[in-house]
């Protein structure tokens with residue numbers, strides 16, 4: 001599952017090379033990008049998350065088969081929790097309406113921006129949009145309706161069809 005090779009400077013998890021990043025480094029990276037490039041950078045973080053989610057689901061689907069939705073989601077939930085992105089809870093899934101509600105406890109972005117005035121988890125928002133665009137094979141959008149960075153007890157994401 002986890003291979004660490006300090007002599008080569010390589011860390012491999014589930015067959016994929018990873019890099020460890022502290023929450024402080026993640027926060028510094030995001031803050032520098034937003035300060036340097038303005039609020040539009042949030043859309044860039046969303047797009048980066050979308051690409052990651054879309055491609056990761058493609059990887060999962062090859063292993064499990066997209067028709068086995070629960071197994072694909074559990075694989076994502078467990079893998080991301082192991083990597084420290086937070087703990088996801090699927091509140092509801094409506095395959096026909098393409099609507100999903102997910103709660104995230106201990107989101108890394110919410111931890112990185114504890115005093116935010118707006119939902120802070122743009123990367124995760126894009127990530128979930130990418131995942132469910134791949135699963136439903138139709139474009140969806142994702143809004144973050146609650147965020148720990150705003151003082152809510154969890155972050156909540158609502159996925160629905162793109163209008």
Ligand SMILES: [Zn+2]
Pocket residue numbers: 107109110119120121144146147148149155156
């Ligand atoms: Zn959040």
